[in-house]
Amino acid sequence: MMPSMFLVHQKFSCAAINDIAGEVSGAFTQAALQCEIKAGQKIAVAVGSRGIANISTIVRCAINELKRLGADPFIVPAMGSHGGATAAGQTKVLASLGITAEQTGVPVVSSMEVILLGQTPDGVPVYLDKSAAEAEGIFLINRIKPHTDFDAPVESGLIKMIAIGLAKHKGCVAIHTHGLAKYIPQAADIVINKTNIIGGLAIIENSREKTEQLEVIRGSQLIRREPELLAKAKKLMARLPFQQLDLLIVRTMGKTISGTGMDTNVIGRQRVEGLPEPGNIAIKRIVVLDLMDDSYGNALGIGLADFTTQKLVDKIDFKTMYANVISTGYLERGKIPIYLSTEQETIETALKTIGPVKPQDAHICVIRNTLEMEELVVSASLLPAIQKQDNLEVIQEIGPLSFSDKGVMQLFFGN
Numbered sequence: 001m002m003p004s005m006f007l008v009h010q011k012f013s014c015a016a017i018n019d020i021a022g023e024v025s026g027a028f029t030q031a032a033l034q035c036e037i038k039a040g041q042k043i044a045v046a047v048g049s050r051g052i053a054n055i056s057t058i059v060r061c062a063i064n065e066l067k068r069l070g071a072d073p074f075i076v077p078a079m080g081s082h083g084g085a086t087a088a089g090q091t092k093v094l095a096s097l098g099i100t101a102e103q104t105g106v107p108v109v110s111s112m113e114v115i116l117l118g119q120t121p122d123g124v125p126v127y128l129d130k131s132a133a134e135a136e137g138i139f140l141i142n143r144i145k146p147h148t149d150f151d152a153p154v155e156s157g158l159i160k161m162i163a164i165g166l167a168k169h170k171g172c173v174a175i176h177t178h179g180l181a182k183y184i185p186q187a188a189d190i191v192i193n194k195t196n197i198i199g200g201l202a203i204i205e206n207s208r209e210k211t212e213q214l215e216v217i218r219g220s221q222l223i224r225r226e227p228e229l230l231a232k233a234k235k236l237m238a239r240l241p242f243q244q245l246d247l248l249i250v251r252t253m254g255k256t257i258s259g260t261g262m263d264t265n266v267i268g269r270q271r272v273e274g275l276p277e278p279g280n281i282a283i284k285r286i287v288v289l290d291l292m293d294d295s296y297g298n299a300l301g302i303g304l305a306d307f308t309t310q311k312l313v314d315k316i317d318f319k320t321m322y323a324n325v326i327s328t329g330y331l332e333r334g335k336i337p338i339y340l341s342t343e344q345e346t347i348e349t350a351l352k353t354i355g356p357v358k359p360q361d362a363h364i365c366v367i368r369n370t371l372e373m374e375e376l377v378v379s380a381s382l383l384p385a386i387q388k389q390d391n392l393e394v395i396q397e398i399g400p401l402s403f404s405d406k407g408v409m410q411l412f413f414g415n
Contacts, residue, residue: 002401012207024061031216039070044135046078051256056098078165080172081327127171140200158200163187254292261301263370271332342407
């Protein structure tokens with residue numbers, strides 16, 4: 001017998017920028033980059049693979065501002081080993097985000113070729129995209145957010161883009177092999193000192209994945225300013241309102257959701273060898289049902305789940321996924337969990353493994369993915385916990401967790 005399920009609304013920050021072009025223009029004016037840019041200067045604009053709200057508009061506006069200042073910009077993919085660790089693959093990823101030569105008005109120069117800039121005091125090599133290194137300046141565009149592998153003053157953002165994104169596959173492997181938290185700042189510092197990092201456009205999103213803040217930071221101020229923006233991003237991050245669950249059902253995972261397919265800060269699992277798991281979230285079983293099409297078969301992070309479906313496994317491009325997994329060194333994240341033929345069989349099997357808890361009494365939460373958590377579907381057993389939280393509102397009772405004749409979960413969110 002399946003439990004009755006309820007649609008719940010989780011209240012998040014709703015502040016968002018409506019005029020992206022005006023905000024980008026204002027951010028450039030505030031930074032006074034005209035002092036840093038010379039007429040005709042070739043500037044490599046680094047753009048990553050992450051699914052950032054308004055990213056194509058933000059990139060186009062930033063390029064227009066650089067042109068207004070007299071620069072001659074071009075785009076370089078700054079995504080480490082993503083896109084199957086190939087130049088064509090990385091161009092394809094950018095195109096999927098609406099970032100092409102036709103749409104931006106500037107060339108996209110994609111190559112996996114790097115140069116060796118130097119090494120850290122411990123001997124870790126520091127690489128840089130050859131096209132970016134040969135440019136007269138580098139400008140970065142990226143979202144500041146918590147990382148999925150570690151907790152530090154600098155995590156995922158402009159500094160990481162310098163150290164890993166622009167270092168391509170070779171540099172990505174080097175930094176992951178030796179340790180992200182320690183060597184990202186060290187590698188970035190070497191690049192900043194040896195090249196002309198003009199600055200970067202930092203993006204902060206609210207809990208609803210909308211653009212909340214855009215700030216242009218000069219290159220000389222990146223190391224100081226990014227930790228301050230990271231602190232704000234952590235406060236805004238969407239999280240599960242429950243610390244203990246018997247079963248979390250994730251409808252879709254993917255690279256545009258998180259670098260790990262499912263955000264480790266949400267699910268409380270990192271699966272990084274030698275590091276303890278976060279202690280504040282305890283989920284007995286995690287089921288993930290599908291892989292987003294715009295992940296192009298890269299299911300890195302599937303190893304964070306306990307169960308999945310045949311449908312998801314059939315979508316995996318193992319060559320692409322393994323290129324990403326092996327470069328990080330976190331092999332557990334690429335291991336395939338138990339998978340079954342239908343969503344119904346997968347969920348029912350997972351419920352058989354949660355211990356002496358009847359399905360109708362289980363603490364179950366269903367989410368679209370680890371980014372979109374404004375709406376949750378929860379089991380009746382979680383209602384007492386919901387009533388204790390002011391940011392949660394029960395919208396309606398949906399009825400028992402049910403499935404179609406083909407074993408597809410019949411559960412629909414409000415929007």
